[in-house]
Amino acid sequence: MEVTKLGLTSCLCLQELGLEKDDKEAIEDKFRERLKDRNVPQHIMDVINEELNKLGLLDNHSSEFNVTRNYLDWLTSMPWGTNSEENLSLYRAREVLEEDHYGMDDVKKRILEFIAVSQLRGSTQGKILCFYGPPGVGKTSIARSIARALNRQYFRFSVGGMTDVAEIKGHRRTYVGAMPGKMIQCLKKTKTENPLVLIDEVDKIGRGYQGDPSSALLELLDPEQNSNFLDHYLDVPVDLSKVLFICTANVTDTIPEPLRDRMEMINVSGYVAQEKLAIAERYLVPQLRTLCGLTEEKASISPDALGLLIRQYCRESGVRNLQKQIEKVFRKVAFHIVSGAKDSVAVSSDNLHDYVGKPVFTVDRMYDVTPPGVVMGLAWTALGGSTLFIETSLCRPQGGAEAKGEGTLEVTGQLGDVMKESAKIASTFARAFLMTKEPENNFLVSSHLHLHVPEGATPKDGPSAGCTIVTALLSLATNRSVRQNVAMTGEVSLTGKILPVGGIKEKTIAARRAGVTCMIIPAENRKDFSDLPDYIREGLEVYFVDHYSQIYPIVFP
Structure with a gap:
């Protein structure tokens, strides 16, 4: 017992005498190790060296020490000069986009043009696009497909109801618990300088006493300014000119005019009945059948039943409601099979109402023959x-x-x-x-x-x-x-x-x-x-x- 106590005391004495310096050296080595393979701009390297010198002079237990260490942690975690290798093959990109989404020709064409320009320039570039259209047409999901087609890292953040500018621009380091804004967090998470960033619900951005976030987005989404984006926390210019920004919105009227002016607007219109039927047969039915643990032998829906479902139950432009109704059908089929009532179910237009209830839309028009007036x-x-x-x-x-x-x-x-x-x-x-x-x-x-x-x-x-x-x-x-x-x-x-x-x-x-x-x-x-x-x-x-x-x-x- 005596020996253990003695060992513990000598350990503490050693720590007090000399290990503090080693501790700081270990931190400094860790930060320098991170930057070894990165192409850090000189002006940022100067800031890092200055902060490392400051860290060496500070006491380990002071609050300033933790602030400086956190700051250096963020500075050295940034992907300076690191880009993911972009896919410049038109054939591969077209294949990925067709595989995930039906229709949407304007969006697909625009992305293929973007790849063609990158291929001719021989370098990756940034762009700011805005997809607007009714809910449920696939604006958010196509952004993920575009990231896959371009072989870029994908990051999404929603600005719907956001009222605080600090979420985009970060807090100043003097505050307790200060953090950088979403864009800096995105670069740290994706570990590349050229990710695809999806800014969702840009038409529903809020406005509070902490400022107007839509005005903060102006700097972020301006190709002239975002090559020197200044976050309040980092306080060094960050190059966002290689980021591909995609914004989504349901309506364009509520987007402030200067912000709308900076984006290339692409309309993603709703689907017609034929398109919805093709989407249901190609994507929704196979996905939802698997989701409900069924196989093709156990559950099937005829094209007539899908057509009826679209005409009489799901008339909106998007396919979200159609997805819910198909899932409802498969859930009921799963219940019948598990309860032992049936071994397999074939849903047709005759028995569809047993699974989804009475039709919501029965008439297409009020008047078959219009009277005078x-x-x-x-x-x-x-x-x-x-x-x-x-x-x-x-x-x-x-x-x-x-x-x-x-x-x-x-x-x-x-x-x-x-x-x-x-x-x-x-x-x-x-x-x-x-x-x-x-x-x-x-x-x-x-x-x-x-x-x-x-x-x-x-x-x-x-x-x-x-x-x-x-x-x-x-x-x-x-x-x-x-x-x-x-x-x-x-x-x-x-x-x-x-x-x-x-x-x-x-x-x-x-x-x-x-x-x-x-x-x-x-x-x-x-x-x-x-x-x-x-x-x-x-x-x-x-x-x-x-x-x-x-x-x-x-x-x-």
Whole structure:
């Protein structure tokens, strides 16, 4: 027992006498060892040497010692001059992108162009892209595929609801528990200077009393500035010019204009029924079948059943809901097999409702035949396109004492300010237009009219129903039904010009689904329509118009 005590005391004495210096030397050696194979810029090497000298003079137990040691730990962990070898083979990249995702041609084309430029330059480069589109179309997952195709390290961080600038720029070292920002953490984690960084939900970035993170992103996402990115913690310039930044967003309106200006915007639009069916057969069904522990012999879903599932249960643009419904089917199949009720199950369109319940969407349109005063328009939401009926009716009968004076127009259906203004413009233009066509018809001037846009509980806004409202008012005034199976979209000006609108792909898909045979689109949207695949356009009679006088003879033949 005496010997042990003596040994312990001599150990402590030795530590007090001389080992402190060795301890510091060991730390210094560890840091220098890290930098041995790295190509560290001279100005950063100067900072490291200065901090190492400072560390040698500090007392081991002082707080400043720990701050300096942590700082050196971060500085020496950075991948100075280390790049992952990029894949510059177009064939290999195309193979990877096709293997993981169906469609998305714009995104795939852009990535292949990026590889081609890198190949010609012979060096890797950075870029800032932004994918925007409805939820569930694969914006986040394609970024992972792109990283695999380019053979780059992948790092993702979400800025949805972020209110603190320090998450991007880091804290100053003087604070207790200070840390660098997300970008420096990313470089340390990926151990390369050229990773692919996915900044998710860039349209939902917050703003708090700690500053505005979207302004902090301006420096990060500017090719002119990010070669010298200054983090508050590191306080030395870091080169981010080789990083490939990909941002994702659902809408572009909420992204600040200077930030949007720095990014290359690529639209990832929703899928049509044929695309969803191909995605389900190729990717979702095999994945979810394996996930539920089933085999092809035990569980199968017919293409008809998948088609029905898409038409009557999952109409949104993305495939997330479709994935949930297919998983629901396989879960129920697994239950039947485990409980011993059945050995194998084949799901067809006849027995689909046993697994997923009653259909959510049973009708594609409210009116099979539109009466006078009712016209089909086209709307566009975050979930995709839909048909929208504009209904007009007389509030009170014509004639009598009350009919004297100016007519009125009442609007209902949870319409936003822009749509209410659009209805007023349409009403004024419809009166003027009717006077040129039927001068003796003063129906619109003296009548009290009511305009309603079902469904009443759904908020609606935007100017794109302008030409539809004009047509509905003229149909009511002349007591003539419009041509059947016709749908239209376009903003109308006070003089009758038809102005361009957004969401042409989604609106065309909605028209096809509702059995529309004739579409009227603003002439300036011709390019958007010509970009659509042939299977969406075929069988549609499309008119491109730039003034309402061209619409009138089409809808009232």
